[in-house]
Amino acid sequence: MNVQQTITPELRAWIVAQAQAGCQPADVLNAMRASGWDEQVAMTALEDTLEAHLGRPAVEALQQGISPGAVAAQLAQPQRLPEPALEAGATTLQLPDREVQVLMQMALPRVVVLGGFLSHEECDALVALANPRLSRSETVVNATGGSEVNSARTSDGMFFGRGEHALCARIEQRIADLLRWPVINGEGLQVLRYRPGAQYLPHHDYFDPAQPGAPTILSRGGQRLGTLLMYLNTPERGGATTFPDVGLEVAPIKGNAVFFSYSRPSPTTRTLHGGAPVLAGEKWVATKWLREGEFH
Ligand SMILES: O=C(O)CCC(=O)C(=O)O
Numbered sequence: 001m002n003v004q005q006t007i008t009p010e011l012r013a014w015i016v017a018q019a020q021a022g023c024q025p026a027d028v029l030n031a032m033r034a035s036g037w038d039e040q041v042a043m044t045a046l047e048d049t050l051e052a053h054l055g056r057p058a059v060e061a062l063q064q065g066i067s068p069g070a071v072a073a074q075l076a077q078p079q080r081l082p083e084p085a086l087e088a089g090a091t092t093l094q095l096p097d098r099e100v101q102v103l104m105q106m107a108l109p110r111v112v113v114l115g116g117f118l119s120h121e122e123c124d125a126l127v128a129l130a131n132p133r134l135s136r137s138e139t140v141v142n143a144t145g146g147s148e149v150n151s152a153r154t155s156d157g158m159f160f161g162r163g164e165h166a167l168c169a170r171i172e173q174r175i176a177d178l179l180r181w182p183v184i185n186g187e188g189l190q191v192l193r194y195r196p197g198a199q200y201l202p203h204h205d206y207f208d209p210a211q212p213g214a215p216t217i218l219s220r221g222g223q224r225l226g227t228l229l230m231y232l233n234t235p236e237r238g239g240a241t242t243f244p245d246v247g248l249e250v251a252p253i254k255g256n257a258v259f260f261s262y263s264r265p266s267p268t269t270r271t272l273h274g275g276a277p278v279l280a281g282e283k284w285v286a287t288k289w290l291r292e293g294e295f296h
C-alpha cells in the first residue's frame with residue numbers, strides 16, 4: 001500500500017466536480033481505485049473533500065451511499081440521531097438534574113466524551129445492584145438473533161430491565177435528556193465487569209442487516225443508532241475504550257461517559273470500538289444502547 005499518496009488540489013477539484021455532477025460516491029471511489037489509489041486513502045480524500053467543499057451533509061450522504069446531489073432531499077427529511085445539544089465552545093452542558101462537562105468531541109466518528117455524567121455515589125450504587133447478578137457476557141449472534149459466550153468478550157455482565165430500580169430510571173431519564181432521545185427507545189442498562197486480562201475486542205454495536213438473524217433482532221425496536229458508555233470505576237491500569245479506525249483512546253474515569261452514534265449500520269461510520277485489556281484492578285462500565293424505535 002502506498003501511504004505516501006497525497007491529495008492534491010487538482011484531485012480535490014476533480015472530486016468536487018464529480019459530486020456536483022451527481023456521481024455516486026461509490027463510483028467516484030471505484031474510479032480512484034481503478035487509477036491506483038489505495039482504498040482507505042481514496043475514502044479519506046473523498047470524505048475530507050466533500051466535507052470541506054460541500055459541508056457535513058455531503059459526508060453524511062456519502063455514508064448513506066447516496067449522491068451528494070440528493071443531499072437537498074435528505075436535508076428536508078433528516079434522519080434523527082441521538083445527539084447532545086452542545087453549544088459552540090461550551091465546556092459544560094446543563095441537564096435538568098445535573099451539570100456535566102464536555103471534555104472532547106469529534107465529528108467522524110461522532111464521539112462526545114463527558115465528565116461527571118454520574119456521581120460517584122450513583123456509580124457505587126449501580127455496581128452494588130449489578131454485582132450479585134453477573135454472569136459471563138454473551139454477545140448477540142447476528143446469524144440467529146440468539147446470544148452466546150464469545151472469546152472476543154471476556155467480561156462478566158448483566159442487564160437491568162428498563163426502570164427496574166429508581167436509580168436505573170433516574171439514569172435513563174438523564175440519558176434521554178442528554179441525547180434528546182425517548183427513554184422507551186433505550187435498551188435496559190447493561191453492566192460489565194472486566195477482571196485483569198479481560199477485554200472486549202473491537203466490534204460495531206449496530207446489527208448487520210444482512211445476517212439471517214437480523215429480522216428477529218430488529219423487530220424489538222429497530223437498529224441501534226447510538227451508544228453511551230458510563231465508567232463506574234477507574235481501573236488501576238488499562239481498560240480504555242479504543243476506536244482503532246481513528247486511533248482514539250478514551251480513558252475509563254469513574255463517573256465519565258463516552259457517547260458515539262452511527263447513522264447507518266456501516267463501518268464507514270468509523271465506530272469500530274473495543275475495551276482494551278484491563279492490566280491491573282477491575283473495570284466496571286454501564287452501557288446504554290439507543291434504538292430507532294421503542295425497544296420492547
Ligand atoms: O468496555 C468498553 O470500554 C466497551 C464496551 C462495549 O463496547 C460494549 O458494551 O458494547
Ligand SMILES: [Fe+2]
Nearest residue numbers: 203204205273
Ligand atoms: Fe460496543
